[in-house]
Amino acid sequence: MNFERDSARAVEDKNLQRALVNVTDRFRAARKRASDETPGWDALRDRAREIKKHTIEHLDDYLLQLEENIRKAGGHVHWARDAEEARNIIIDIARRNGVRSVVKSKSMATEEIELNSGLEAAGIRVVETDLGEYIIQLAGEHPSHIIAPAIHKTRHDISELFAEKLGVPYLSEPQELTKVARERLRDEFLGAGMGVSGANFGVAETGTIVIVENEGNARLTTTVPRIHVALMGIEKMLPRFGDLSLFLPLLVRSATGQKTSTYISLITGPRRATDKDGPEEFHLVLLDNGRSGILANPETRESLYCIRCGACLNNCPVYRKVGGHSYGWVYSGPIGAIINPQLMGIDKAPELPFASSLCGACRDVCPVKIDFPKVLLELRSEVVTQKQKTGGASALLEALSFKLWRAVVTHKRIYELALRLSYFAQRPWKTRKARGGGLRSLPYPFSRWTDERDFPAVSETPFRERWKKMKRSEGGAS
Amino acid sequence: MTTGSREEILHRIRKGLGRGEGAGHADSEAPLPQNSGPSSGADDKRCKDDLADIFAESLSGVNTSAYRASGRDGVLEFIKSFVNERRLESFSIWETEFLKSLDIRGSLEVAGLAVKSAENKAEIALSSVGITEADYAIADTGTLVLLSGPERPRGVSLIPPVHLAIVKKENIVSNIGELFGILNKFYEDHKTTPASATFITGPSRTADIELNLTLGVHGPKELHVLIVY
Numbered sequence: 001m002n003f004e005r006d007s008a009r010a011v012e013d014k015n016l017q018r019a020l021v022n023v024t025d026r027f028r029a030a031r032k033r034a035s036d037e038t039p040g041w042d043a044l045r046d047r048a049r050e051i052k053k054h055t056i057e058h059l060d061d062y063l064l065q066l067e068e069n070i071r072k073a074g075g076h077v078h079w080a081r082d083a084e085e086a087r088n089i090i091i092d093i094a095r096r097n098g099v100r101s102v103v104k105s106k107s108m109a110t111e112e113i114e115l116n117s118g119l120e121a122a123g124i125r126v127v128e129t130d131l132g133e134y135i136i137q138l139a140g141e142h143p144s145h146i147i148a149p150a151i152h153k154t155r156h157d158i159s160e161l162f163a164e165k166l167g168v169p170y171l172s173e174p175q176e177l178t179k180v181a182r183e184r185l186r187d188e189f190l191g192a193g194m195g196v197s198g199a200n201f202g203v204a205e206t207g208t209i210v211i212v213e214n215e216g217n218a219r220l221t222t223t224v225p226r227i228h229v230a231l232m233g234i235e236k237m238l239p240r241f242g243d244l245s246l247f248l249p250l251l252v253r254s255a256t257g258q259k260t261s262t263y264i265s266l267i268t269g270p271r272r273a274t275d276k277d278g279p280e281e282f283h284l285v286l287l288d289n290g291r292s293g294i295l296a297n298p299e300t301r302e303s304l305y306c307i308r309c310g311a312c313l314n315n316c317p318v319y320r321k322v323g324g325h326s327y328g329w330v331y332s333g334p335i336g337a338i339i340n341p342q343l344m345g346i347d348k349a350p351e352l353p354f355a356s357s358l359c360g361a362c363r364d365v366c367p368v369k370i371d372f373p374k375v376l377l378e379l380r381s382e383v384v385t386q387k388q389k390t391g392g393a394s395a396l397l398e399a400l401s402f403k404l405w406r407a408v409v410t411h412k413r414i415y416e417l418a419l420r421l422s423y424f425a426q427r428p429w430k431t432r433k434a435r436g437g438g439l440r441s442l443p444y445p446f447s448r449w450t451d452e453r454d455f456p457a458v459s460e461t462p463f464r465e466r467w468k469k470m471k472r473s474e475g476g477a478s
Numbered sequence: 479m480t481t482g483s484r485e486e487i488l489h490r491i492r493k494g495l496g497r498g499e500g501a502g503h504a505d506s507e508a509p510l511p512q513n514s515g516p517s518s519g520a521d522d523k524r525c526k527d528d529l530a531d532i533f534a535e536s537l538s539g540v541n542t543s544a545y546r547a548s549g550r551d552g553v554l555e556f557i558k559s560f561v562n563e564r565r566l567e568s569f570s571i572w573e574t575e576f577l578k579s580l581d582i583r584g585s586l587e588v589a590g591l592a593v594k595s596a597e598n599k600a601e602i603a604l605s606s607v608g609i610t611e612a613d614y615a616i617a618d619t620g621t622l623v624l625l626s627g628p629e630r631p632r633g634v635s636l637i638p639p640v641h642l643a644i645v646k647k648e649n650i651v652s653n654i655g656e657l658f659g660i661l662n663k664f665y666e667d668h669k670t671t672p673a674s675a676t677f678i679t680g681p682s683r684t685a686d687i688e689l690n691l692t693l694g695v696h697g698p699k700e701l702h703v704l705i706v707y
Contacts, residue, residue, distance in 0.1 A: 019688075026689055038516045050511040060491045073671065079484040131695055132686035148686060155688050174687040178695050185696065190599065206671050216636060216682040216697025223632045223674075224599055234487070241665070245515035245658040260619045260654075262540075263697070264677035271673050274628040276597040278673050288487045296494030 001328025003351040010323045016152050020323055023151040027314040030257020031365065038253060048250050049368045052305035055237050056295060062204040062237045063286065069207025073269025075282035082289050083113035089285050090115060090196065090229055091122045097227055097281075099124060099193035105211070105218035106130035107198025108146065108308060109231045109287055111330045112343075115196065127188045129217040131181050138165045144324030144332070146310035147255050152323060185217070195221035195279070199232035200307070201247060202284070205240045207268055209284060212251060214262040222267060228279035230267075233287050235304040247307065250367040254309035290343035299378045303338050305368040312362035312372065318355055327352060334362035338375045346382055353379035422458045430457055515655045529617040529650045530705050536620030537703055540680030541693060548707035553644070554585050556704060560642065561591060561607070568592040570602045570638065571609040573629035577644065582609060596631045608634035608698070612645040614660065618653045619679055622703065626674040635678065641698040643678070647707050
């Protein structure tokens with residue numbers, strides 16, 4: 001990943017900038033309205049956080065309880081340590097049943113394990129059925145927003161894409177495009193041997209998995225094919241069935257601002273012997289893939305409370321400029337900045353904990369009150385510690401600079417002298433073009449700052465002296 | 479090796495939490511926090527007639543038409559005009575006790591509509607309307623709750639372009655908290671959980687293309703609800 005390069009590119013992309021403002025403004029306003037209209041919203045968030053905390057602290061018990069109840073209902077439970085194992089489990093189920101075509105509903109966990117390329121490599125056709133994901137799959141791209149995966153594409157992009165890939169005439173209206181997708185995907189649903197979904201929640205008490213959606217594609221995916229496989233991160237657990245009455249409204253209102261989503265499916269095992277439809281086989285794949293490692297650090301453990309509503313993305317001043325793809329992996333925005341480095345290994349995404357202004361807007365809207373700034377700071381400290389350990393010239397230089405800086409600022413005389421020297425030293429770079437007579441560009445290593453923004457110029461009279469003067473004149477006046 | 483993975487994941491979790499092997503900690507500790515969801519604000523002493531009014535209003539806010547009828551004759555009269563206005567040609571229907579007692583199926587056949595088997599997804603796909611009975615409805619959000627079962631195939635509310643759900647007035651509850659209380663009790667009484675419980679609020683929708691709201695992307699384009707008094 002390369003956050004610096006990709007975010008710079010995103011900021012230059014005019015279509016993307018327009019789409020980002022459009023979608024995040026809309027979702028933000030809707031979330032605000034929905035939460036304002038819900039009596040005791042803040043207390044509900046506290047309650048949800050407490051339940052999540054309890055659940056994560058007893059995760060082993062609740063996973064075992066879920067497993068037992070799913071088995072009682074006639075379903076199968078699989079455990080996957082990592083992405084590869086999860087992929088293999090799902091491919092095995094497909095192979096054992098002679099499945100040649102799979103329909104998928106939207107799931108970040110399946111993105112995380114790169115299920116589609118795994119299935120394709122095994123010779124199994126896979127079709128995304130959420131409209132946004134379908135568009136993304138046709139374009140050969142990755143989702144850019146948890147809730148609205150294709151927001152970075154304009155209707156014109158999609159019209160051209162459909163014309164090229166589906167052989168339909170150029171259609172400019174979203175209604176017409178949606179109709180084409182509906183017809184194509186209906187055939188896919190009826191012909192598929194297996195449906196793969198994610199899960200928003202797993203309920204230990206009843207062995208139920210819950211899927212929240214608006215389109216109905218997840219219902220089709222989990223009802224029509226003979227086999228249903230759900231992939232769920234182990235952190236998505238809830239202890240009691242009744243917990244859903246709290247978490248469902250929190251999730252939907254935080255995500256889209258709807259009072260509730262169009263469809264919520266509570267699925268407990270495969271069809272019963274007397275049922276006329278529904279899948280004959282139900283499999284749940286529990287995915288660890290680094291989550292138990294997050295749990296091991298009490299400082300960052302709360303990252304696992306996340307219910308993937310996307311509110312932190314919409315409210316993040318950084319995400320709103322750089323978009324989802326800049327984060328380099330499945331999860332984006334503030335939640336991506338904290339879980340990508342923890343799931344991938346901090347050495348693989350060392351830039352992400354710094355991709356934040358620490359303003360805390362994410363924490364303010366989070367339905368489970370994850371303390372993002374705290375977790376980000378913790379991760380930053382890990383990045384720095386690791387950098388120091390692995391050494392390298394830049395780490396050494398950085399450590400030296402800070403030592404020097406400390407020596408300067410803790411000695412008054414040296415500090416004053418340094419200020420004086422800087423005032424003269426900066427002269428060649430001073431320009432009127434910069435705001436407030438600042439410095440527009442400096443030589444390396446300071447160019448790392450001035451490439452992106454101006455550096456304020458050192459004043460001729462240091463603040464301390466001005467302060468003294470002000471005090472004196474005040475004293476004289478009274 | 480799933481068995482090995484299971485043990486390994488459980489071991490990692492327990493190690494991460496700084497606990498020994500073995501389960502059974504969750505129950506022995508402090509009770510779980512209270513989990514009640516948002517309430518309506520007003521004390522839920524609202525009578526069923528009030529709830530039916532609130533439910534109908536909520537439905538209109540989610541692109542759904544609400545109708546009311548009472549007694550078998552009232553229901554059949556409504557159904558007749560409903561299918562005539564829309565020139566519906568075929569239907570699939572749930573065979574619940576209540577729907578059978580109204581004999582909607584018989585009267586639609588008399589009216590010349592073809593009945594499609596609700597047991598076969600390809601047949602359901604040929605229906606111009608799917609007719610179901612909602613087990614419960616939530617007034618505050620305009621939500622229908624459909625439990626799966628032998629006479630209640632899931633495809634009927636999902637595959638046809640139009641979904642007509644019939645709900646008894648007395649099965650309308652106030653909010654999601656009350657609903658979960660009732661479902662919990664239902665599951666306990668029946669000592670089983672249905673394979674599927676589906677909450678439906680409005681017709682299928684998407685906003686994936688430039689945030690334009692489009693109805694009927696995968697499920698029904700139209701949702702109609704008849705409240706029976």
